[in-house]
Amino acid sequence: MKRSLSYLIMAGALIGLATGPVAARVTDKDIENDAATPGDVVTNGLGTKNQRYSPSAKIDTKNVKDLVPAWTFSFGGEKQRGQQSQPLVHNGKMFVTGSYSRVFALDAKSGKKLWEYNHRLPEGILPCCDVINRGGALYDTLFIFGTLDGRLVALDQDTGKVVWNEKVGEYADGVSITNAPFIAKGLVITGMAGGEFGVVGNVSARDAKTGKLVWVRPTVEGHMGYKDGKENGISGTTNATWPGELWKTGSSTPWMGGAYDPETNLAYFGTGNPGPWNSHLRPGDNLFSCSTVAIDVDTGKIVWYFQHTPNDGWDYDSMNTIIAYTGKDGKKLVAKADKNGFFYVLDAKTGKFVRGFPFVKKITWASGLDENGRPKFIDSNRPGDPLKGDGKKGSSVFSAPSFLGGNNQQQFSYNPDTGLFYVPSTEWGMDIWNEPVGYKKGAAYLGAGFTIKKLDPKDIGGDYIGAMRAIDPVSGKVVWEVRDPAPLWGGALTTKGGLVFWGTPDGQLKAADAKSGKVLWSYQTGSGIIAPPISWEQDGEQYIAIVSGWGGAVPLWGGDIAKLTSGITQGGTTMVFKLHKSGK
Amino acid sequence: MALWALFPALLRGFRKGRRAAAALGALAIALHAAPAAATEAGEKSALDKIRQSGTLTVALYKEYAPFSDDGRGIDVDLATALAAKLGVKMSPMWFHAGEKMDDDLRKMVWKGTPIGYGPADVMMHVPVDRQYMAKIDQVRIFAPYHRERFAIGRQVEKLPVLDNLEPFEKLSIGVEGESMGALVMLSADSGHYRETLKIFKSAEEAVAALKSGAVVAALAQQGELESGLRDDPRFAIDPPPHPILKMQQWVVGLAVKADSEELAKALETAMNELLADGTVKRIMQHYGVKSRQP
Numbered sequence: 001m002k003r004s005l006s007y008l009i010m011a012g013a014l015i016g017l018a019t020g021p022v023a024a025r026v027t028d029k030d031i032e033n034d035a036a037t038p039g040d041v042v043t044n045g046l047g048t049k050n051q052r053y054s055p056s057a058k059i060d061t062k063n064v065k066d067l068v069p070a071w072t073f074s075f076g077g078e079k080q081r082g083q084q085s086q087p088l089v090h091n092g093k094m095f096v097t098g099s100y101s102r103v104f105a106l107d108a109k110s111g112k113k114l115w116e117y118n119h120r121l122p123e124g125i126l127p128c129c130d131v132i133n134r135g136g137a138l139y140d141t142l143f144i145f146g147t148l149d150g151r152l153v154a155l156d157q158d159t160g161k162v163v164w165n166e167k168v169g170e171y172a173d174g175v176s177i178t179n180a181p182f183i184a185k186g187l188v189i190t191g192m193a194g195g196e197f198g199v200v201g202n203v204s205a206r207d208a209k210t211g212k213l214v215w216v217r218p219t220v221e222g223h224m225g226y227k228d229g230k231e232n233g234i235s236g237t238t239n240a241t242w243p244g245e246l247w248k249t250g251s252s253t254p255w256m257g258g259a260y261d262p263e264t265n266l267a268y269f270g271t272g273n274p275g276p277w278n279s280h281l282r283p284g285d286n287l288f289s290c291s292t293v294a295i296d297v298d299t300g301k302i303v304w305y306f307q308h309t310p311n312d313g314w315d316y317d318s319m320n321t322i323i324a325y326t327g328k329d330g331k332k333l334v335a336k337a338d339k340n341g342f343f344y345v346l347d348a349k350t351g352k353f354v355r356g357f358p359f360v361k362k363i364t365w366a367s368g369l370d371e372n373g374r375p376k377f378i379d380s381n382r383p384g385d386p387l388k389g390d391g392k393k394g395s396s397v398f399s400a401p402s403f404l405g406g407n408n409q410q411q412f413s414y415n416p417d418t419g420l421f422y423v424p425s426t427e428w429g430m431d432i433w434n435e436p437v438g439y440k441k442g443a444a445y446l447g448a449g450f451t452i453k454k455l456d457p458k459d460i461g462g463d464y465i466g467a468m469r470a471i472d473p474v475s476g477k478v479v480w481e482v483r484d485p486a487p488l489w490g491g492a493l494t495t496k497g498g499l500v501f502w503g504t505p506d507g508q509l510k511a512a513d514a515k516s517g518k519v520l521w522s523y524q525t526g527s528g529i530i531a532p533p534i535s536w537e538q539d540g541e542q543y544i545a546i547v548s549g550w551g552g553a554v555p556l557w558g559g560d561i562a563k564l565t566s567g568i569t570q571g572g573t574t575m576v577f578k579l580h581k582s583g584k
Numbered sequence: 585m586a587l588w589a590l591f592p593a594l595l596r597g598f599r600k601g602r603r604a605a606a607a608l609g610a611l612a613i614a615l616h617a618a619p620a621a622a623t624e625a626g627e628k629s630a631l632d633k634i635r636q637s638g639t640l641t642v643a644l645y646k647e648y649a650p651f652s653d654d655g656r657g658i659d660v661d662l663a664t665a666l667a668a669k670l671g672v673k674m675s676p677m678w679f680h681a682g683e684k685m686d687d688d689l690r691k692m693v694w695k696g697t698p699i700g701y702g703p704a705d706v707m708m709h710v711p712v713d714r715q716y717m718a719k720i721d722q723v724r725i726f727a728p729y730h731r732e733r734f735a736i737g738r739q740v741e742k743l744p745v746l747d748n749l750e751p752f753e754k755l756s757i758g759v760e761g762e763s764m765g766a767l768v769m770l771s772a773d774s775g776h777y778r779e780t781l782k783i784f785k786s787a788e789e790a791v792a793a794l795k796s797g798a799v800v801a802a803l804a805q806q807g808e809l810e811s812g813l814r815d816d817p818r819f820a821i822d823p824p825p826h827p828i829l830k831m832q833q834w835v836v837g838l839a840v841k842a843d844s845e846e847l848a849k850a851l852e853t854a855m856n857e858l859l860a861d862g863t864v865k866r867i868m869q870h871y872g873v874k875s876r877q878p
Binding site for chain 1: 645646648651678679680681682683684685688691697698699700701709710711713715716719732734761762763764766767768770771772775778779780781782783785805828832834836
C-alpha cells in the first residue's frame with residue numbers, strides 16, 4: 001500500500017521536473033520513503049535506516065555481465081585523493097562531494113557538470129584524518145554537507161549558491177565534519193570529528209531550511225545538552241564513569257554520522273574512543289565512548305545507549321555504520337559491525353542486547369561477549385601503563401583487530417530478501433608499545449607506538465587482508481566471503497536484483513550474487529575505491545554509480561599494510577554504469 | 585641564461601657526492617638552450633631562495649606562552665633576530681600542535697598540510713635529542729638554544745615544603761590537559777590524585793589559576809611557570825618530587841628540511857652569535873624566563 005503511494009509521489013516528482021521547480025522540492029515524505037523509491041536517492045544510506053538496499057531489479061544476476069559505463073566525470077584539479085562520497089540523485093541531477101570540501105552537481109543522465117562549489121578552507125586547518133567527505137543530504141531546495149573546517153553548508157540545488165552556512169565546532173580546536181548529515185522531521189542532524197583530546201563529541205540538530213540550531217546533545221557523560229537555547233539536561237551522570245575532570249575532554253566523537261528510524265523516532269549514532277589514550281588513567285567505563293547512542297529527535301535526549309568497548313585501550317571507536325531493520329519475528333532491531341571485531345544486534349527501541357558474535361577470525365582482546373553483550377576482556381592483552389615502573393619502554397602487546405578495525409568507515413548493507421548483512425571486513429592486527437622517547441608540542445611526552453601488521457595466514461585460513469562477508473544475523477555464520485589481498489575500505493550496496501556491489505583498493509567495482517557470493521562482474525575504475533556505490537532508475541533503466549579515488553586512513557596509518565597499497569594511483573572520478581543495449 | 589648561477593649547484597652536487605649527474609645534465613642543456621632556467625631554480629638552495637625572496641618563514645606553535653602565543657613570545661623574538669642575521673624579514677607561520685611531534689614536523693617542516701599550508705623554512709622549539717633525531721630522517725634538527733624541564737609552582741603559604749606528591753590528595757594541582765604532567769599526575773601513586781587534579785586547556789591557564797588562588801599548585805614546564813609567576817615571592821618553583829618528572833630534561837632547537845644544509849649552517853652560526861652576545865638571555869629575561877643554555 002505504502003509503496004504504491006510512494007511510486008505515485010515519485011511519478012509526481014518526475015513530472016515536476018518538466019513543469020517547474022516547486023514539485024522538485026525534497027520533502028520529509030520523500031526522505032522517509034527513499035528506500036522504496038527507485039527513481040531517486042535522496043538520503044545517505046539509500047534510506048534513513050542505512051540499509052543500502054536498492055529496490056531496483058532491472059540489473060540482476062543474469063544480466064549484470066552486460067553492465068557497461070554510461071558516463072564518467074572527473075573532479076579535476078590537483079585534489080586527486082581521498083574520495084569517500086556517496087552521491088545523491090534527485091530531479092535529474094546528481095550531487096556528489098569531492099575531497100577538500102567540494103560539491104559537484106551533474107546532469108544524472110549525461111554526466112554534464114551543472115555547477116561546482118569549492119568551500120574556502122582556512123589556511124591553518126589541520127584535519128586529523130585526511131581531507132575526505134562522505135556526502136550530503138537533500139532537503140527542500142537544498143543540498144547540505146559538512147566541511148573540513150567544522151561547518152554545515154546549505155547550497156541551492158539549482159545554482160550551487162550558499163543559502164546558509166553554520167558553525168558546528170571550532171576548527172582551531174580540531175573539529176571537522178567528514179560524515180554526511182541526514183534529515184529527520186525537517187531537522188538536519190550531524191555528528192562531528194575531532195582530535196583525541198580537548199574535543200567533546202556531540203550530535204546536533206538544526207532547522208534544515210534555515211540552519212538555526214534546535215538541539216545539541218553531547219556524547220560525553222557530564223556535559224549539558226541544549227534545546228531551543230535552553231538547558232536540556234546533562235548527558236548521563238557526572239563522574240559516574242570518569243575519574244576527576246577527565247570527562248571535560250572525553251572525546252567520544254560521533255564522526256561517521258548516524259541513522260534514523262521513523263518508526264522508533266530515534267537517531268542512532270556510533271561514538272569514537274575516549275581520551276587520553278592510556279586507559280589505565282581513566283578507570284571506569286568512560287561513557288558514552290565506543291557506544292551506540294539513541295537520541296529522540298524531538299527531545300534531543302539520549303533514550304538508550306549500548307557500550308561496545310568499555311574503558312577502551314585499543315582505539316576501538318564504535319562509530320561504524322548502524323543499520324535499522326526488522327527481524328524475522330517482526331522485532332525492530334539495529335545492527336552494527338564494530339571496529340572491535342564483534343557484530344551486534346540490539347533492540348532498536350530499548351538498546352537491549354539481542355545477540356553478538358565475531359565477524360572477523362582473529363580477536364585477541366576479548367574471549368567473547370557475556371549475556372548482556374559486555375566483552376569478556378583478556379587482561380593480558382590490554383596495553384600496559386607506561387607510567388608504572390621507571391617510565392622506560394614497556395613490553396609490546398599484539399592486538400587484533402588493529403586500531404583501524406575489523407570494519408571501519410566502509411558502510412555495510414542489509415538485504416531484506418536474503419536476510420543477510422554484507423560487511424566489508426578486514427583481518428589485521430597491531431603492535432602497541434610505550435614510546436620511551438617521545439615529544440609533544442616541543443616537550444617531553446610519554447606516547448604509545450602503534451604499528452599495523454598482517455595476520456598469520458594460519459590464524460585466518462589464508463593469505464588475505466580484506467574480505468566481503470555475507471553474515472547471517474541470526475546464526476552469526478559467515479554464509480560466503482570474497483577475499484581481497486588489501487584492506488577493503490569502500491562501502492557495500494545490495495539490490496532487489498539479488499546482487500552485492502563493492503569496490504576494492506586496487507580499483508575494481510565488483511558485483512556478486514547476494515546468495516552465493518559468486519563474483520559475476522567487475523570493472524577497473526582507474527584508482528582505489530573507498531566509497532559506497534548507489535543505484536537508481538531513470539527513463540526505465542537502472543544505473544549504478546561509484547566514486548573512485550584512493551586515500552583515507554589506510555595510506556596514512558596502515559603501517560606495513562600501507563606499503564602494500566603504495567602503488568595505487570590517486571584519483572577523483574564519478575563513474576556511472578548501465579546495461580549495454582545493442583545498436584539495433 | 586646566466587650560466588654562473590649553475591656553478592654553485594654543480595659544486596654542491598660534487599660535494600654531496602650526489603645530484604652531480606643532474607647538475608651536469610642541466611649544464612649541458614644550459615649550454616644549448618635558454619629553457620634550462622627551470623632546472624637552475626630547482627637546484628637553488630633553500631638559503632638562496634630565502635635571500636632572494638627576502639623572507640624567512642618560521643613555524644611557531646600557537647597557544648604556547650611564553651614561547652609563542654598571540655603574536656608574541658620568546659620564539660617569535662628569537663626568530664626575528666635570526667632572520668635579521670640572515671639579512672631578511674621574519675614571516676611567522678602559526679600552527680596548532682598535533683598529537684605527536686612527528687606530525688608537527690611533517691606538516692610544518694618537510695611536507696606541509698594537505699590543505700597546502702606550509703611547510704615553513706624553519707621551525708622553532710624542536711627537541712634536540714639524538715635518539716629522537718635518529719627516528720626522523722626527513723628533517724635536520726640543530727642549533728639548541730634552551731634547556732627545559734618540568735617543575736611545580738606552589739603557594740608557599742599553603743605548601744611551605746614539597747618533598748612528595750601526597751599533599752595533592754587534598755589540595756588541588758593544575759595541569760595542561762594531555763601534557764606529560766597530566767599523564768603523570770593521573771597515574772602517580774596508583775591514581776591517588778585523579779579526583780582532585782584540575783585540568784586546563786593550556787599551561788598558561790593553569791598558572792593563572794595558581795596566581796588567582798583557584799589551585800594551590802601547578803605542574804608545567806619551568807619556563808611556563810617562571811614567566812607566569814615572575815619572581816612573585818608568594819610562590820616557589822621546584823622540581824617535581826616524582827622520579828620520572830624530576831629526571832626529565834630536554835633541549836630545544838631548530839628544524840629545517842634534511843637537504844637544507846646551507847640554511848642550517850647559516851642559522852646555526854646566527855644562533856651561536858645570539859647566544860654568545862647575550863641576545864638569547866635578554867629575550868628570555870624579557871618574558872621572565874631564566875635562560876638555561878644547553
